[in-house]
Amino acid sequence: MNIYFHELRSYRKNTIIWVLSVGAATVMFLSMFTIYYESAGELVRLFQAFPDAILKAFGMDVAKIATLPGFYSFILGFLVLCGAIQAMNLGISALGREATGKTADFLLTKPVTRTQVITAKLLAVLTHLAVSSAVFLLVASASAFSVSAGGFDYGTFLMMTLSFFYVQLIFAALGFLVSVIVPKIKSVLPVSLSTVFGFYIVGMVGAALNDDRIYYLSPFKYFDPAYIAQYSAYQPQYAAVGAAVVILAVAAGYLIYKNKDIHAV
Amino acid sequence: MNVFRRELRANRRSLIFWCLGMALIILTAMGKYAGMAAAGEQSISDFIKMMPASVQAVMGMSGLDLSDARSFFVVIYMYVALMAAIHASMLGAVIIAKEERDRTSEFLFVKPMTRAGIVTSKLLAAVTNAAVLNLVTFAVSFAVMGQLAKGQPFAAGLARMMLGLFLLQLLFLSVGSASAAIIGRPRASTGVAAGIMLFTFLLSSAIDINSDWDVLKFLTPFKYFPARDMMLDGGFTVFYVALAVGVAAVLTVAAYYFFKRRDLRV
Numbered sequence: 001m002n003i004y005f006h007e008l009r010s011y012r013k014n015t016i017i018w019v020l021s022v023g024a025a026t027v028m029f030l031s032m033f034t035i036y037y038e039s040a041g042e043l044v045r046l047f048q049a050f051p052d053a054i055l056k057a058f059g060m061d062v063a064k065i066a067t068l069p070g071f072y073s074f075i076l077g078f079l080v081l082c083g084a085i086q087a088m089n090l091g092i093s094a095l096g097r098e099a100t101g102k103t104a105d106f107l108l109t110k111p112v113t114r115t116q117v118i119t120a121k122l123l124a125v126l127t128h129l130a131v132s133s134a135v136f137l138l139v140a141s142a143s144a145f146s147v148s149a150g151g152f153d154y155g156t157f158l159m160m161t162l163s164f165f166y167v168q169l170i171f172a173a174l175g176f177l178v179s180v181i182v183p184k185i186k187s188v189l190p191v192s193l194s195t196v197f198g199f200y201i202v203g204m205v206g207a208a209l210n211d212d213r214i215y216y217l218s219p220f221k222y223f224d225p226a227y228i229a230q231y232s233a234y235q236p237q238y239a240a241v242g243a244a245v246v247i248l249a250v251a252a253g254y255l256i257y258k259n260k261d262i263h264a265v
Numbered sequence: 266m267n268v269f270r271r272e273l274r275a276n277r278r279s280l281i282f283w284c285l286g287m288a289l290i291i292l293t294a295m296g297k298y299a300g301m302a303a304a305g306e307q308s309i310s311d312f313i314k315m316m317p318a319s320v321q322a323v324m325g326m327s328g329l330d331l332s333d334a335r336s337f338f339v340v341i342y343m344y345v346a347l348m349a350a351i352h353a354s355m356l357g358a359v360i361i362a363k364e365e366r367d368r369t370s371e372f373l374f375v376k377p378m379t380r381a382g383i384v385t386s387k388l389l390a391a392v393t394n395a396a397v398l399n400l401v402t403f404a405v406s407f408a409v410m411g412q413l414a415k416g417q418p419f420a421a422g423l424a425r426m427m428l429g430l431f432l433l434q435l436l437f438l439s440v441g442s443a444s445a446a447i448i449g450r451p452r453a454s455t456g457v458a459a460g461i462m463l464f465t466f467l468l469s470s471a472i473d474i475n476s477d478w479d480v481l482k483f484l485t486p487f488k489y490f491p492a493r494d495m496m497l498d499g500g501f502t503v504f505y506v507a508l509a510v511g512v513a514a515v516l517t518v519a520a521y522y523f524f525k526r527r528d529l530r531v
Binding site for chain 1: 279283286290293294297337340341344348352355363366367451452455456459460462463467470471474475477
């Protein structure tokens with residue numbers, strides 16, 4: 001319990017900065033909806049000229065494109081990207097900082113098992129991510145309601161917003177796995193930035209090529225905003241892969257760390 | 266000279282990974298594109314042409330004819346630039362901050378070299394790394410475009426893009442090294458560099474979606490060298506080149522100025 005509270009406290013400032021930045025970005029992007037909506041009528045007319053087959057291939061529904069969830073699907077990716085960086089930082093730092101700060105021997109000689117240490121640390125990370133996602137949900141909902149004059153489909157909006165949390169979980173788990181495999185991560189940010197942006201770019205390239213097999217390679221596409229906006233549902237095959245990644249990464253992390261040599265200073 | 270060589274060696278492995286990653290992105294994207302073009306999906310490019318501007322913008326496809334390989338490369342360039350910017354800003358920050366992070370500053374800074382001399386060696390090593398990444402990107406793109414361009418001229422356009430990319434890299438290198446030189450706490454300085462990078466990326470995407478914000482273009486380096494102008498219309502905007510060089514120069518001078526004067530954390 002002490003470890004849990006210590007970890008909670010030590011990431012507090014970091015989380016506050018992230019929450020404020022993501023909140024500001026959310027307000028900035030969602031405030032654009034009014035401008036977008038003004039040109040929506042023209043947009044719908046353009047789309048109606050297309051044969052259904054092509055529209056389907058691009059996952060676009062004429063009725064949905066001019067709604068708030070339709071617009072939200074274009075911008076959500078950027079916000080999820082920020083959330084993913086935050087999550088991966090936390091996932092890597094949780095155990096990694098004991099090795100880099102040379103405090104691993106101090107912590108592990110305490111009368112707690114390694115399993116308990118990992119559990120406490122992961123729970124602290126989970127708490128921080130849950131709080132961040134909850135604040136994000138509040139800010140996003142509030143801005144959505146204030147910019148949309150005529151109301152919108154909140155269920156769909158909620159499903160899309162929650163994907164922020166799911167993607168965070170995936171990247172936190174990946175970060176945790178990386179931190180137990182790599183002996184010493186001296187700088188956390190370069191590792192997490194390149195990993196997260198790498199997956200992001202893979203997803204965007206997949207979208208530009210309109211190839212959903214590439215989507216399996218990018219956690220950002222496991223909860224594809226465009227798909228959710230259109231069908232108000234998650235895609236079970238991708239969600240399952242996402243869940244599997246989290247479970248496997250965490251389980252492997254426990255196993256590896258329990259049996260790993262820890263170097264004392 | 267020793268510091269320069271030491272830094273080159275220290276960054277070699279990460280540089281190789283970055284080059285591989287960059288090559289992989291370009292090769293898979295353009296390779297997939299080749300498959301698509303071979304299947305003759307003309308309808309897709311017609312469709313994209315008629316998409317509303319904001320949708321095109323989010324996909325990075327504004328005003329492009331995707332049946333032309335050069336246009337598709339313009340779409341991919343956005344991600345190439347993003348990767349190069351991450352590499353440069355992190356490299357610039359870490360190469361200055363690492364001595365304090367690893368508690369080796371006492372070892373290095375008692376050597377018979379001035380602080381400015383050490384910073385110069387480190388920055389030269391960082392620029393060399395950035396240049397290698399740039400050249401590898403150039404070589405891979407050149408080879409791929411040679412296969413796909415169907416006789417359309419691309420060499421000059423590609424060279425301009427890579428020159429723009431190099432200016433972008435220098436700019437973000439200076440952002441990273443200035444933040445590390447000024448701030449002093451290693452973790453905070455990479456954080457600031459990453460924050461600036463992320464902010465400018467988000468701002469550039471926001472400008473894509475919302476053209477009312479075009480006046481803010483000068484705030485984000487990702488908008489200084491628009492890939493489409495480099496590749497198709499030919500030409501840098503003097504204002505943005507001057508701005509990029511100016512900002513990089515000011516930040517580099519600031520890095521020297523503050524690093525020479527501040528207390529080192531030991």
